[in-house]
Amino acid sequence: SWLFSEYGSNFVKTMLRLAKERDSLSIVHDQTGCPTYAGDLAHAIISLLQQPTSPRGIFHYCGNKSATWYEFTKAIFQTAHQLDDSFRIPELNAIPTDQYPLHAPRPAYSIMDCSRLENEFGIKPSDWKRALREILRKIN
Template sequence: MRVLLTGADGQLGRCFQDRLPVGWVIRETDAKTLDITDSLAVFAEVDSFKPDLIVNAAAYTAVDKAESESEIASLVNVDGARNLANAALRVNAKFIHISTDYVFDGNAVTPYQETDVTNPLGIYGKTKLDGELSVLAVNDESIVIRTAWVFSEYGNNFVKTMLRLGVDRACLGVVADQRGCPTYAGDIANAILLLVQNSNVKGGIYHYCGDKDVSWFEFAEAIFKQAKMVGYSGSPEVKGITTKDYPTPAARPKYSILNCQKIKQYSGIEESDWRTALAAICIKLI
């Protein structure tokens, strides 16, 4: 299997490379080596490498900055995704595109299914939704994976931010009225590998996230509890605050729990066991 990976320097990209099966050939690209918003560059890369699989882990993910940089966010999340989907179709390669829970408005009271109505609250979510639509319009055999609250030992994420702040601060206020499912990037990588090797999996949208929902406040508590078990020196008091107490340029969905039954049904993939993953990466980070 020949794999073209975009976003290779991000959390999912790094975890995907760590788990690449023996014998597979990968070409890792990032924003410096491949501008996915340039269709000619994308076509040239794909025509040269001739991948069997393209995994698009690249995205504009600065949720708040997207409110003032909508054109850049759209270029990457919509045009870039479409270029890659077209290139995949051009060489008959499988295409995996990563999306987000932010395509929903968070007003649900039960876990979101793939067929539920989307209604993004901000520019980031809107561009990710438009990216999904553009990818599937190019080729309905493309696979779109929506995920949420991604963390890992790599890059910038909530776990690493909490551990960094917890060393220097005696008290941390963390939002307690937004609920979602933390998801380990390594588990997303494993899910991708299982999906592409299962001939029964059809194109379309799939949800994949953690197996237990929490608030950001509860997630922070779990992080510090686990970190202390492996020698973490910080000992901050964690206080729950409301979304109103922590205003941001972009609105976040207050409820973004994803129903993962479809991916289980088609491939037997279980949700991310994020607590086990958290324990493992705390050992690496402390």
């Protein structure tokens, strides 16, 4: 859910680029999900594949805390500013989904239940705030 990393195109890198280009940004505040670091997802998959018995069924994996796109953007900018005080945070405006043009409909609430992975295999959800700090260090 809401994957991000220091590689490729993703929401974090898009927000950093837009922060340099614009004085204000309108960000959706009524869609909630769990930002997830792609590196943590990769480790979770490897851990699952290394289990002594073959896991069966559907497993969900995502970040440990939910956020709206607006809250995620605030966290991105605040963390970027903490790491580099010259990072300029643009004005953020919270808007509803119906004010943002989308190519496809998005769910308002896309929280995944990761308890099966944790309960059966001890694989904990991604600490996305820790990962965000780490990837912002790498990007800068």
